[in-house]
Amino acid sequence: MINPAELDLLRKALAVLADGFDDLPGFTPDFDVEAAGQILGRVAERMADNYPYFHPLYAGQMLKPPHAIARIAYALSLWINPNNHALDGGRASSAMEKECVVELGRLFGWDRPFGHLAGGGTMANLEALWVAGRLHPGKRVIASSQAHYTHHRICEVLGLPFDHVSAGPDGRMRLDALEAELKSGGVGTVVATIGTTGLGVLDPLPEILELAGRYGTRVHADAAYGGYFGLAGELGPTTRAGYDALGRVDSIVVDPHKHGLQPYGCGCVLFRDPGVGSFYKHDSPYTYFSSAELHLGEISLECSRPGAAAVALWATLQLFPLERGGEFAAMLDRSLLAAQDFSRRLDACESYRPVLEPELDIVVYAVDAGDTEAASRRAREVFAAAAAKDLHLSLIELPAALVCANLSGMTATTPAVTCLRSVLMKPEHADWVERIVSILEDCAG
Ligand SMILES: *Cc1c(COP(=O)(O)O)cnc(C)c1O
Numbered sequence: 001m002i003n004p005a006e007l008d009l010l011r012k013a014l015a016v017l018a019d020g021f022d023d024l025p026g027f028t029p030d031f032d033v034e035a036a037g038q039i040l041g042r043v044a045e046r047m048a049d050n051y052p053y054f055h056p057l058y059a060g061q062m063l064k065p066p067h068a069i070a071r072i073a074y075a076l077s078l079w080i081n082p083n084n085h086a087l088d089g090g091r092a093s094s095a096m097e098k099e100c101v102v103e104l105g106r107l108f109g110w111d112r113p114f115g116h117l118a119g120g121g122t123m124a125n126l127e128a129l130w131v132a133g134r135l136h137p138g139k140r141v142i143a144s145s146q147a148h149y150t151h152h153r154i155c156e157v158l159g160l161p162f163d164h165v166s167a168g169p170d171g172r173m174r175l176d177a178l179e180a181e182l183k184s185g186g187v188g189t190v191v192a193t194i195g196t197t198g199l200g201v202l203d204p205l206p207e208i209l210e211l212a213g214r215y216g217t218r219v220h221a222d223a224a225y226g227g228y229f230g231l232a233g234e235l236g237p238t239t240r241a242g243y244d245a246l247g248r249v250d251s252i253v254v255d256p257h258k259h260g261l262q263p264y265g266c267g268c269v270l271f272r273d274p275g276v277g278s279f280y281k282h283d284s285p286y287t288y289f290s291s292a293e294l295h296l297g298e299i300s301l302e303c304s305r306p307g308a309a310a311v312a313l314w315a316t317l318q319l320f321p322l323e324r325g326g327e328f329a330a331m332l333d334r335s336l337l338a339a340q341d342f343s344r345r346l347d348a349c350e351s352y353r354p355v356l357e358p359e360l361d362i363v364v365y366a367v368d369a370g371d372t373e374a375a376s377r378r379a380r381e382v383f384a385a386a387a388a389k390d391l392h393l394s395l396i397e398l399p400a401a402l403v404c405a406n407l408s409g410m411t412a413t414t415p416a417v418t419c420l421r422s423v424l425m426k427p428e429h430a431d432w433v434e435r436i437v438s439i440l441e442d443c444a445g
Pocket of ligand 1: 125224
């Protein structure tokens with residue numbers, strides 16, 4: 001689980017950091033090392049009460065371990081504990097954050113992106129929809145019924161009207177339903193999800209952009225999970241077209257703490273038009289004294305933010321530049337291939353039926369049964385039986401209509417169906433698919 005090289009690297013980097021301050025009079029804070037050691041032993045024991053997220057046999061929720069370099073850089077920065085609200089609180093880490101934002105903007109073809117890091121995708125989407133509301137006060141925000149549940153809630157917080165657009169049996173926003181909403185009027189912003197959290201599919205972005213353009217509506221892309229996949233080589237043509245269109249939206253959210261190898265606390269919001277910066281003006285008397293240079297707090301809703309998140313992301317981007325054909329892109333491709341391989345192998349099993357062909361690295365599969373009630377019961381049984389064999393999956397509730405439209409011979413006896421879901425987001429999953437399927441076969445009995 002722990003590579004001792006990581007601890008060596010941290011110690012060496014800390015020594016370099018301490019050198020940077022060696023002109024100050026000596027000062028080393030003291031504490032009760034023995035008491036702290038005892039408590040930390042108890043902490044470690046308690047932390048072992050977790051699923052093994054770092055292990056390939058964890059094939060459940062959207063949880064990806066941070067890369068060692070991110071973990072080390074994050075830990076290193078805690079000896080400074082920078083605050084990226086203002087340059088007074090985090091000069092170096094603010095500069096690093098601005099460089100990260102440039103790199104993330106390039107991912108979508110934006111040369112001068114306006115944006116910053118945020119606590120996560122929810123905060124980043126809140127900010128994007130806050131700007132949506134400022135630009136179109138009182139107008140509606142619409143998102144597919146498969147969009148992340150937080151969009152509705154964010155709109156409640158912002159006091160913006162919100163409506164769902166139905167998703168088709170393929171899990172993607174229905175274009176006829178979208179056009180009907182746009183025709184009925186009052187829509188300010190359409191949220192297109194680029195990689196839905198449940199099924200891992202893209203809303204049809206080129207068509208959404210075309211319709212939104214015709215009705216004068218803004219488009220926000222929630223690419224919290226899927227944003228990085230534009231770098232991958234193993235995408236189907238429709239998926240590729242979705243990523244190729246991404247640069248034409250008005251704002252984008254991407255979560256480095258999902259697929260970007262970062263510890264939690266790292267989302268990012270980007271706007272195509274830097275003019276939205278004018279919405280952030282405030283006249284707090286106690287910030288922004290140190291210089292005329294941009295303080296990130298001037299363009300973000302949150303005040304204090306961990307500079308550590310920027311430091312970790314910056315270090316990671318040095319090791320893994322966001323390039324097509326690069327090492328990071330190869331990791332994403334391995335996840336895509338793992339999902340395709342997993343889905344094919346499940347399809348060949350008697351007991352399992354993939355609901356959709358995976359578009360990214362999420363596979364949703366039903367346990368075969370004559371009706372949805374039995375399929376749901378069997379999915380919960382497999383979930384528990386697999387966990388007893390150290391294979392950790394996740395469950396998803398889907399509308400029975402969606403599942404039965406894809407799985408012939410299954411009768412809808414309940415409104416929803418419980419299915420199994422595996423997010424194969426660790427590149428190592430590619431080497432474990434065979435073993436995972438063999439455990440699943442044992443579990444189906
Ligand atoms: C995860 C996710 C979110 C929420 O992001 P957090 O970082 O968990 O706050 C929003 N949208 C999508 C599509 C997601 O996958």
